[in-house]
Amino acid sequence: MKIICLQENLKNGLNVVQNIIGKNLTLPILNNILLITDKKQLKLSTTDLEIAITNYIICKTEKEGGITVPARILVNFINNLPNKKIEISIKNNIIYLKCDNFKSNIKGLDIKDFPIIPKIKNEPTLEVNYLTLKNALEQVINFTSFSDIRPEITGVFFNFSSDKEIKIVATDSFRLGEKIIYLKDNKINKNNQGSVIVPGKTIQELIRILSNLEKDEEGLVKISIENNQILFNFSKIQIISKLIEGSYPNYQQLMSKQFETNILINKEELVKAIKLSSFFSSKINDIRLKIDSKKSLISIFSQDIELGENLSDLQAEVKGKDLEIIFNHKYLLDGLNSINTKRVFIGFNGETSPGIIKPEGDDSFNYVIMPIKL
Amino acid sequence: MTNQEIWQITLGEIELSVSRANFITWFKNTNIISNKDGKIIVGVPNGFAKEWLENKYNKLVLKALRNSIGYIKNVNYIISSSPEHQVKTRQKARPKKEKINLDLKEQLDIREFKKDEKTNLNSRYDFGSFVVASFNELAYAASQSVIKDLGKIYNPLFIYGGVGVGKTHLIQAIGNEVIKTYNDKNVIYLPSERFCADLISSISNQTIEKFKDDYRKFDVLIIDDIQFLAGKEKTQEIFFHIFNGLYEKNKQIILSSDRAPKAIPTLEERLRSRFEGGMMADIGRPDFETRLVILKKKAQDLNINISDETLSYIAINIQKNIRELEGALNRVFAFIKLNNIIPNQKQLTKILKTLISNPQKRTNYKKIAEVVASFYDINVSDLINRSRKKEIVKPRQIVMYLMREELKNSYPSIGTRLGDRDHTTVIYACEKIGKELENDETLEQELNLIKERLYNNIV
Secondary structure, X not given: OEEEEEHHHHHHHHHHHHOOOOOOOOOHHXXXXXXXXXXXXXXXXXXXXXXXXXXXXXXXXXXXXXXXXXXXXXXXXXXXXXXXXXXXXXXXXXXXXXXXOEEEEEEOEOHHHOOOOXXXXXXOOEEEEHXXXXXXXXHHHHHOOOOXXXXXXXXXXXXXXXXXXXXXXXXXXXXXXXXXXXXXXXXOOHHHOOEEEEEHHXXXXXXXXXXXXXXXXXXXXXXXXXXXXXXXXXXXXXXXXXOOOOOOXXXXXXXXXXXXXXXXXXXXXXXHHHHHHHOOOOOOOEEXXXXXXXXXXXXXXXXXXXXXXXXEEEEOEEEEOOEXXXXXXXXXXXXXXXXXXXXXXXXXXXXXXXXXXXXXXXXXXXXXXXXXXX | OOHHHHHHHHHHHHHHHOOHHHHHHHHOOOEEEEEEOOEXXXXXXXXXXXXXXXXXXXXXXXXXXXXXHOOOOEEXXXXXXXXXXXXXXXXXXOOOOOOOOOOOOEEOOHHHHHEOOOOOOEOOOOHHHOOOOOOOHHHHHHHHHHHHOOOOOOOOEEEEEOOOOOHHHHHHHHHHHHHHHOOOOOEEEEEHHHHHHHHHHHHHOOOHHHHHHHHHOOOEEEEEOHHHHOOOHHHHHHHHHHHHHHHHOOOEEEEEEOOOHHHOOOOOHXXXXXXXXXXXXXXXXXXXXXXXXXXXXHHHHHOOOOOHHHHHHHHHHOOOOHHHHHHHHHXXXXXXXXXXXXXXXXXXXXXXXHHHOOOOOOOOHHHHHHHHHHHOOOOHHHHHOOXXXXXXXXXXXXXXXXXXXXXXXXXXXXXHHOOOOOHHHHHHHHHHHHHHHHHOHHHHHHHHHHHHHHHHOOO
């Protein structure tokens, strides 16, 4: 193989693929990046046998070929080169790199031993604008569970059962976020309606890659599903990941539409008051919300026997019953921080039922939060 | 040879010709899914393994398979998650230590809300996990027709049976199924104790009319353990009105109890006749085969591999109660998880000892005679003499029955003790009482009272 490409292109390309590489002792080749020429482009691939990322970058191909190279050394070396042309050639499983007046060679392994990345032959289930997808995923990704006791909630749930919308859900069983993406013309392929659970790690990787893409308002992500695998395909980058098996909790019943207590409140003020209160909350992060509908007031109160206490009163539009309810402040803040509107709607149904937080006048995002029982 | 054995042999051969790392990475969690007409389908855990085996190791696998079982046409690979694979990944997953709050306050989590707030039904109970067999098929069939034709054929549906035979499971499954089948039905499930509590609070808040109206809005009312209404007169009265209101509007009512309406003491006559007016179905005790099926199903749900011998050991020894059956299985499961070994017969006996052997009840012949005599208000000597008066014969037979059942005395020795009677007399008495117990609810209650006195030292 012999190719010439720009340092910046190669650097960016490597950054896209290198993040999933960890330390794999049983199969050392998984610590390597695959470099191979494909249709006059350079293809970079990595995998940890659960996720695989492939990225094509532009280059001038003089001779076809390929190699796998340890990721860390290659990435570090390329990152620190000047932005000039790099000449890459391979001989006997050794890669020779030449840039400006720097030269180096790195020992690699044969491409024959690199895992074959599965292909998905199905038509894409749907296409969605990548900015929309990124924003939606960012809104819920922090709510996934990290505990492996229930593997199904360590992932993000995608529901494509209607042809007009995708529901994206994450929960750790204490709170739950649901984001709905309304599709305009990019309808869901009828044959593939259903739902899948995508591992949290895959979604984090997806968000990271989407955030680093060049801004392109029209860019689309094609999503295909087959054989327990999901493929996110955007022009030059493909992410393929296994799915989590199991059934996602039936969360619909938590999404009440009717509330005994309805609140509309300025989000920033609420966030500030909760933050202030959080300094005084006890070990279990509890803060107490007291809702008074006559005075249109929400009092936020927290107390630590050793530290002291804090009380903030906030004006709000309150309709319905008075209520005293206790929450973990961290969960409240997580939910509020996923909302971008000036005011938020909060609905409660008594002190032991889940509360719902959502942006004012926007039903596409719902945050369900479980209270702390007295 | 089973598929598993074939694959073991094949893997043994493959292991020799590939490196350890490759073997572990690509052949872990694979198995033969089907073997038909020389075509073998191998299940692999993920897409990577599939690609790799198809493209790199296909020849090797084929050769090894041919060496082990002879002619093979071809091998296909599909992605499947075998149960073993799931178990393994689960074991690997080590839960992070979560902070344990010793505080009394408790963060609620969504799992607790498996229970639907509105209907109170627990979605865990469905027909999929309900094992139907001869002991409960009548109740099951009645439930199915109730779902098909709400409020019309069998109203009320009255399910009764002993502790832990699946009454709650069945009636909640009906509720869940109704919600699934019809979209617009208002279903409510309540234990009768909750009904009473709500009623009492509505009485104290003077909102009793609202309470009644609230209940009349439901299309399906399910009340569990209705026998607890016994002795609560006001509650029975209110329930009577609610019952009538719903019944007239053809709304379905489903009740469960641990005994037949007839046998519920102090249940008002008008309620009793209403309960009996619909469909009564009893759930008996599961037979051995059914118990085994239940255990197998449960073991599958828990994702554990327990040998059939172990399961049948549990099924043989725990006979009456499905809940205890599950408890026993859970114990074995916990043992396996803790020690990572499959228990042998000896260990098994030890694990299940407390469940299987009932605490030794201590009593003796004299006590039985005394308690029975005082219960029926006769003299102990009457039990021994030759009188054939009806009011004496019955207690005497009950004493024989109890000596047989509780003390496990032999027939002749019982006969000798009770005035030198022939052992056939004793056999007849025991059989008679045993038979009557099945049909006569009053006798059953009497016996229960006697036993209570016997073991609580009340004479």
